[in-house]
Amino acid sequence: MEIGSEFYFQEKREEQTGKINWKDWERNLGFTQMTSSGRGALSLLLQEVSPRDKTVCLPAYLCDSILLPFIHNGYECYFYDIEKDLSPDLDSVRKLMNERKIGIFYHMGYFGFHTNRKLESILEELHHKDTIVVEDITHTLFSDDFHRKNNDYVIASIRKWMALPTGGLLASQLKREDKHLSPDTALAELRKEAFQFKTEFMHRVKENPSDHMPLKDLYLSLFQLGEEQLEKDDTVHGMDPFSNSLLQEENLSFLIKRRRNNFKFLSEKLGISHILQPVFTKASYQICPMFFPIYCKNFRNELRTYLSRNEIYCPIHWPIPKEIDLGGFSKTQEIYQSILSIPCDQRYEDLAMERVIEVLKDFINSHT
Numbered sequence: 341m342e343i344g345s346e347f348y349f350q351e352k353r354e355e356q357t358g359k360i361n362w363k364d365w366e367r368n369l370g371f372t373q374m375t376s377s378g379r380g381a382l383s384l385l386l387q388e389v390s391p392r393d394k395t396v397c398l399p400a401y402l403c404d405s406i407l408l409p410f411i412h413n414g415y416e417c418y419f420y421d422i423e424k425d426l427s428p429d430l431d432s433v434r435k436l437m438n439e440r441k442i443g444i445f446y447h448m449g450y451f452g453f454h455t456n457r458k459l460e461s462i463l464e465e466l467h468h469k470d471t472i473v474v475e476d477i478t479h480t481l482f483s484d485d486f487h488r489k490n491n492d493y494v495i496a497s498i499r500k501w502m503a504l505p506t507g508g509l510l511a512s513q514l515k516r517e518d519k520h521l522s523p524d525t526a527l528a529e530l531r532k533e534a535f536q537f538k539t540e541f542m543h544r545v546k547e548n549p550s551d552h553m554p555l556k557d558l559y560l561s562l563f564q565l566g567e568e569q570l571e572k573d574d575t576v577h578g579m580d581p582f583s584n585s586l587l588q589e590e591n592l593s594f595l596i597k598r599r600r601n602n603f604k605f606l607s608e609k610l611g612i613s614h615i616l617q618p619v620f621t622k623a624s625y626q627i628c629p630m631f632f633p634i635y636c637k638n639f640r641n642e643l644r645t646y647l648s649r650n651e652i653y654c655p656i657h658w659p660i661p662k663e664i665d666l667g668g669f670s671k672t673q674e675i676y677q678s679i680l681s682i683p684c685d686q687r688y689e690d691l692a693m694e695r696v697i698e699v700l701k702d703f704i705n706s707h708t
């Protein structure tokens with residue numbers, strides 16, 4: 341059975357120790373408006389703010405869907421370097437603060453970890469200088485212990501966490517008026533259909549593992565089409581009602597607990613080798629991990645292919661956005677070139693994680 345790749349619709353499973361739902365979670369975020377995607381939330385933000393300078397300071401390690409709304413809105417983009425532990429290089433942030441006027445400062449934690457925590461006093465300074473501070477909480481959405489006092493806004497893509505046709509948010513502790521946003525019905529229908537085909541595929545493949553490849557090609561092409569549609573459309577949309585009802589029904593206690601358990605399982609069993617190293621060796625109880633990221637410096641593509649031959653599909657976060665010149669950002673460059681994300685989400689239990697470990701260990705053994 342495959343591990344990783346796109347989500348699919350699953351029976352809702354109950355967590356005996358509690359049931360946190362989206363309504364409980366959303367309360368922490370302040371005034372929240374739902375959008376169809378993370379980039380939609382960002383475009384909505386850019387319609388709403390008028391920074392004193394049309395400039396933005398961003399981490400050099402990011403995905404291009406964050407960058408494009410700024411570029412399309414005419415912002416000049418500056419970047420700061422990111423360390424191997426995925427925290428911001430403070431010297432590089434300070435350098436930008438000294439040399440540039442910063443209209444918007446954009447920061448984020450990665451893979452569930454608040455790796456941006458050490459920015460706190462810099463954020464306070466920026467906040468007092470009237471820079472608009474925005475945190476992208478896509479990766480830390482379900483981790484506790486956030487101190488957001490210096491953020492003016494937060495944005496997130498929710499659709500990365502579960503089978504949701506559409507889902508993003510823009511939030512602020514300051515009162516903001518919700519704009520009327522109509523849903524992107526075409527995108528919602530397309531992605532809903534893709535999830536349905538994948539769900540059917542997963543059921544059929546359980547009965548007969550060798551069959552049903554046409555179904556796989558079909559849902560993969562629909563997901564691909566959905567991503568292309570998102571890339572083309574700059575309009576800001578709301579979340580569609582079907583996705584909204586799925587999100588309201590999601591048992592977040594279950595999602596968080598499963599991810600934490602799976603992360604713990606992987607980190608305890610994998611250990612450290614010279615071939616691959618976990619980016620984070622341990623997740624505290626406040627962390628809800630998005631993936632289990634590893635560094636595999638010289639063999640990443642080979643490892644990724646080996647894993648996919650064993651039906652373990654690991655994304656790379658992220659391909660280097662072509663809009664960034666990484667000259668001068670050697671630390672970030674190394675991250676882009678060696679990081680790989682191992683799935684540890686709520687679809688899996690120990691048995692699946694055990695298989696991941698076996699395959700990773702086989703790879704390590706064949707290289708020592």
Ligand SMILES: Cc1ncc(COP(=O)(O)O)c(C=O)c1O
Nearest residue numbers: 377378379380403405476478497
């Ligand atoms: C950290 C982060 N923020 C925002 C986005 C944009 O989200 P969406 O794809 O829903 O537009 C992404 C997409 O990968 C992301 O990884």
